[in-house]
Amino acid sequence: DAGVTQSPTHLIKTRGQQVTLRCSPKSGHDTVSWYQQALGQGPQFIFQYYEEEERQRGNFPDRFSGHQFPNYSSELNVNALLLGDSALYLCASSWGTGELFFGEGSRLTVL
Amino acid sequence: AQTVTQSQPEMSVQEAETVTLSCTYDTSENNYYLFWYKQPPSRQMILVIRQEAYKQQNATENRFSVNFQKAAKSFSLKISDSQLGDTAMYFCAFRAAGNKLTFGGGTRVLVKP
Secondary structure, rough: OOEEEEEEOOEOOOOOOEEEEEEEEEOOOOEEEEEEEEEOOOEEEEEEEOOOOEEEEEOOOOOOOEEEOOOOHHHHHHHHOOHHOOOOEEEEOOOOOOOEEEEOOOEEEOO | OOOEEEEOEEEEOOOOEEEEEOOOEEOOOOEEEEEEEEEEEEEEOOOEEEEEEEOOOOOOOOOOOOOOOOOEEEEEEEEEEOHHOEEEEEEEEEEOOOOOOOEEOOEEEEEOO
């Protein structure tokens, strides 16, 4: 049984570009959450998707957007990248409000 | 808004000894959950232990136990018989309604042989 899988593992972008990160939830899970973890800090909640809709959102600008597909997988999109967007982006899945299972993250570097 | 504070940036402990990590939180909620997560160099967050606020009994999972003081809003983690594989970042986290987690800044634990 595969856990939460994220792609890509690492990527490098330049300021102003756009990026899409992908997440496949653990089998049987229907809810996907995204977190941003800057170097040396704890993760910060970006948003959560359930039934293909954004259900909760943290304190992030509209440049951060997402999508959930009918198979429960999810994408995180970030537009107009800033240097400060460099971070580890973690995806977590759950069945409803049950225990969260995390992926290994996508490391984004913005130059 | 909830806040979670971990005041110890780094802790070191000898193998087989005990280490205690501190965590305090601030909330006006009465029903909530508290968690400790471990993040090794592989980057994946792994749940270590959880505590429901309505339970007075402190949670225990093998070598890991917590000291939950609800009135003081304190939630410390004790790692007993430390092993080299316990070396990692440890994050305290809070959850009220919904599934949103609020994390502390983390404590790096180094287990020395």
